Amino acid sequence: MSKIPLIVSTEWLAERQEDPKLRLLDATTFLKQPAEGGYYDVWSGKEAYEKGHIPGAVFADLLGELSDPDAAFKFTVPSRERFVNKISELGVGDDTYVVVYDQGYAVAGAPVIASDWASRLAWQLRYEGFDNVAVLDGGFPKWHEEGRPVTTESGSYPTATFSGERRPELLATKEDVKNALNDESVLLLNSLSEADFKGESDTYARSGHIPGSVNVFFGELSDMKTKELYDEEKLRKKFEDVGALDPSKKVITYCGSGIAATWNALVLNKLGQDNVAMYDGSMTEWAADPSLPLDKVEK
The missing domain is CATH 3.40.250.10 (Rhodanese-like domain)
Structure with a gap:
């Protein structure tokens, strides 16, 4: 197939x-x-x-x-x-x-x-x-x-056989992120809003962003009118501007709980950046540990 x-x-x-x-x-x-x-x-x-x-x-x-x-x-x-x-x-x-x-x-x-x-x-x-x-x-x-068909009838498929092997390189742990703080070959990409990134919100146990990380808000990659992703040129510029398409870099995306970070990871993959991992614990885990550093953007 x-x-x-x-x-x-x-x-x-x-x-x-x-x-x-x-x-x-x-x-x-x-x-x-x-x-x-x-x-x-x-x-x-x-x-x-x-x-x-x-x-x-x-x-x-x-x-x-x-x-x-x-x-x-x-x-x-x-x-x-x-x-x-x-x-x-x-x-x-x-x-x-x-x-x-x-x-x-x-x-x-x-x-x-x-x-x-x-x-x-x-x-x-x-x-x-x-x-x-x-x-x-x-x-x-x-x-x-678009007026396409919608139903309330539940779908169903026959039970299948699922094989394949787990790919640990797609998942980043807290330890991986800690190691990335001093590794220039790894780029940390914050997928939250600019306010979250700057430390202006109080969503998590502590506010701010993981030191050294850059910011591309996952909610700014699609057109509100068409509901589709922006064209490749516009998307490419957003990620190139922060260095996320550098082929020599590994990118670790993070957000609040490992959801929005997968959207940015997907778009990066679409743009040809295949060396991407997602930090599953993200800010929920990181901010909950007072021993871990966070930065804020001064006003």
Whole structure:
């Protein structure tokens, strides 16, 4: 089976909806930061899926089933056994290809165009050794806006056989990031907003950014009107300006909890930067350890 693109259009998906090898996964999850500030609330998108989704799609529960239930932080990578068991039940196997989408994103109540819940699941699939996976550009909002079919009927696929080998090089740990502080061959890329990067927010236990890191906000890579990623030239400039496309560098992306960082990692991969890892604990883990340094941008 030929490899599919990293990111596909709604038209591309519509043309393949009847393909028996397609596995369409709805990874919708919701996040909202309280109006009074502080750590955000997250909840499953299962109810939204039941109210309407792309025909054929099955719901993939990132929060409840595809994360480690015993970890200190939400959305921590689960054991391989847990992930493989669940993803196999959803029908993803060696002779299939996957398109993942989600139903949208909001940061502190403001809409942001980025399918980062979908990119999180796509990243997990690649981490476990499954390459033939794409993210739907514009996600469910674009699909719905175009008047394409929507259903409340739950999808299902036969249980599959999932093999492949885990790729540890795609995951960065706290120790990896600590080592990167003094390694000029590694670039730390903060995927949060400029305010978060500068240390002007109070979302995490401590504010600021990991020393030496650069900032590309994941919510500024797509056009609010078209809901699609900007053209390659515009995307390339954003990442070139911070040195993230330097072929001699390894890039470690991070955010709050390892979600938005997968969106930036995906776009970097699309632009040809393949040496990218994602820091799963991100600011939630880093800021919680008072022994670890954080920088702020002075006003």
